[in-house]
Amino acid sequence: MNEEMPRLDGNAAGGLLSRFFAGDATSLMVTCNHCRATSALGALLLYGGRMGIVLRCGKCGNVNLRAAEINGVLKVDTKGAWCLTVRSGVPLPV
Amino acid sequence: MEITVERIADGEVSPFLTGELRVGDSLEIRGPIGGYFTWSPNTQVPLMLIAGGSGVVPLMSMLRTRDRAGSRAPATLLYSTRKREGIIYRAELDRFAAKNNGPTVIYTLTRESPADWQGEIGRIDERKLSTHAIPAERRPVVFVCGPTVFVEIVAEHLLRLGHPEAAIKTERFGPTGEHS
Numbered sequence: 001m002n003e004e005m006p007r008l009d010g011n012a013a014g015g016l017l018s019r020f021f022a023g024d025a026t027s028l029m030v031t032c033n034h035c036r037a038t039s040a041l042g043a044l045l046l047y048g049g050r051m052g053i054v055l056r057c058g059k060c061g062n063v064n065l066r067a068a069e070i071n072g073v074l075k076v077d078t079k080g081a082w083c084l085t086v087r088s089g090v091p092l093p094v
Numbered sequence: 095m096e097i098t099v100e101r102i103a104d105g106e107v108s109p110f111l112t113g114e115l116r117v118g119d120s121l122e123i124r125g126p127i128g129g130y131f132t133w134s135p136n137t138q139v140p141l142m143l144i145a146g147g148s149g150v151v152p153l154m155s156m157l158r159t160r161d162r163a164g165s166r167a168p169a170t171l172l173y174s175t176r177k178r179e180g181i182i183y184r185a186e187l188d189r190f191a192a193k194n195n196g197p198t199v200i201y202t203l204t205r206e207s208p209a210d211w212q213g214e215i216g217r218i219d220e221r222k223l224s225t226h227a228i229p230a231e232r233r234p235v236v237f238v239c240g241p242t243v244f245v246e247i248v249a250e251h252l253l254r255l256g257h258p259e260a261a262i263k264t265e266r267f268g269p270t271g272e273h274s
């Protein structure tokens with residue numbers, strides 16, 4: 001087998017992203033910045049390995065989120081997502 | 095170690111695993127990957143499991159862990175399949191359910207209604223969840239696993255029934271690139 005990591009699905013990012021998001025990160029709805037398709041984070045396509053992960057839109061392949069550990073700091077880049085949404089009845093702290 | 099595979103006719107991997115793989119073939123296994131959709135038996139917090147089709151597989155692993163550990167944490171499995179013959183692990187689940195401190199196991203069928211069927215009929219809806227699921231007041235941890243649409247619908251019902259978002263863990267699957 002080659003060294004390349006096979007493609008996984010976004011479920012596999014749940015543990016890592018729980019460092020950033022309260023609740024279940026795989027249930028976050030992600031809207032693609034390129035094609036505007038919306039799907040649960042857990043249903044995105046996950047590529048990556050020890051260096052970091054990339055979550056791509058299942059429809060157009062655009063990178064929606066990236067996460068990597070750099071110099072002991074974990075960084076998440078969400079520039080490829082138009083928006084992130086959660087369905088919950090929690091009122092905004094106005 | 096055991097793997098359970100549901101054959102999806104136009105799937106990417108399952109036709110190979112169910113049709114081509116032979117006894118004696120080598121497999122390379124990676125993992126565990128994810129580390130989020132997991133349950134530890136060192137708790138008395140009630141355990142609510144909700145499965146759609148082969149989504150029962152990771153939940154079965156939790157029920158086996160619970161059984162081996164002799165856990166007395168209350169547990170309920172609500173398991174939806176299309177047909178009775180499609181119920182995976184039926185005998186083992188019924189054996190667990192018959193034990194002292196065993197889990198409550200409720201099946202529901204969505205594509206048939208056999209005359210001698212004792213379980214539920216129809217998709218998991220709010221009524222089935224209020225009847226069978228551990229209520230929000232008992233503060234269970236809830237694991238939902240199944241096809242993407244199934245998980246979204248069940249999670250919405252759970253939120254409406256008062257389960258806090260933080261108590262609901264999900265794992266979903268579907269054809270690659272599918273969007274609902």
